[in-house]
Amino acid sequence: xxxxxxxxxxxxxxxxxxxxxxxxxxxxxxxxxxxxxxxxxxxxxxxxxxxxxxxxxxxxxxxxxxxxxxxxxxxxxxxxxxxxxxxxxxxxxxxxxxxxxxxxxxxxxx
Amino acid sequence: xxxxxxxxxxxxxxxxxxxxxxxxxxxxxxxxxxxxxxxxxxxxxxxxxxxxxxxxxxxxxxxxxxxxxxxxxxxxxxxxxxxxxxxxxxxxxxxxxxxxxxxxxxxxxxxxxxxxxxx
Numbered sequence: 001x002x003x004x005x006x007x008x009x010x011x012x013x014x015x016x017x018x019x020x021x022x023x024x025x026x027x028x029x030x031x032x033x034x035x036x037x038x039x040x041x042x043x044x045x046x047x048x049x050x051x052x053x054x055x056x057x058x059x060x061x062x063x064x065x066x067x068x069x070x071x072x073x074x075x076x077x078x079x080x081x082x083x084x085x086x087x088x089x090x091x092x093x094x095x096x097x098x099x100x101x102x103x104x105x106x107x108x109x110x
Numbered sequence: 111x112x113x114x115x116x117x118x119x120x121x122x123x124x125x126x127x128x129x130x131x132x133x134x135x136x137x138x139x140x141x142x143x144x145x146x147x148x149x150x151x152x153x154x155x156x157x158x159x160x161x162x163x164x165x166x167x168x169x170x171x172x173x174x175x176x177x178x179x180x181x182x183x184x185x186x187x188x189x190x191x192x193x194x195x196x197x198x199x200x201x202x203x204x205x206x207x208x209x210x211x212x213x214x215x216x217x218x219x220x221x222x223x224x225x226x227x228x229x
Contacts, residue, residue, distance in 0.1 A: 001171070
């Protein structure tokens with residue numbers, strides 16, 4: 001199972017919005033609405049911020065939103081804040097009964 | 111509150127074995143599927159394995175199939191990962207994580223335990 005494709009890095013200024021893409025295939029992202037997004041600060045446990053494409057767990061800021069079109073899912077972070085600087089990973093359930101992650105995107109707040 | 115605490119990591123030679131454990135608390139462990147996910151140094155997250163809430167169904171990543179075994183002891187709220195025939199490519203921080211909802215979403219993760227495979 002090949003990793004989902006994410007940009008290596010994105011950046012934005014405080015208050016701006018950024019979008020991170022996650023491209024898979026018709027065996028994962030395109031087939032199931034089971035795309036999740038995780039925020040990972042180095043040295044800490046990853047945090048689930050979006051599940052089932054566009055749902056936020058309780059306690060997650062509504063500045064985070066998710067969407068999907070075809071084989072590409074997206075995470076949008078609006079109103080960028082300094083604490084949003086982290087690595088972001090998408091994941092998807094696959095037709096092989098496995099979970100595949102994206103390669104990760106480093107978000108830099110300028 | 112939900113807590114997951116991994117243990118058992120360390121330095122091991124190629125070809126040897128290691129057993130990781132993940133102690134869970136703060137939720138009804140026996141009701142949730144559990145996963146192992148790893149992160150090699152400087153790399154991204156890689157899914158390793160999942161075990162169903164009752165322990166009867168297991169799935170593995172191709173990279174570990176036949177070498178790793180995931181299991182659980184619901185009476186002790188503990189998840190395990192038996193790792194055999196280790197290679198340098200298995201060097202990583204290993205996280206246990208709890209499933210959330212209908213998809214394979216992981217809402218709680220441990221802090222991870224480092225496994226280093228080196229001669």
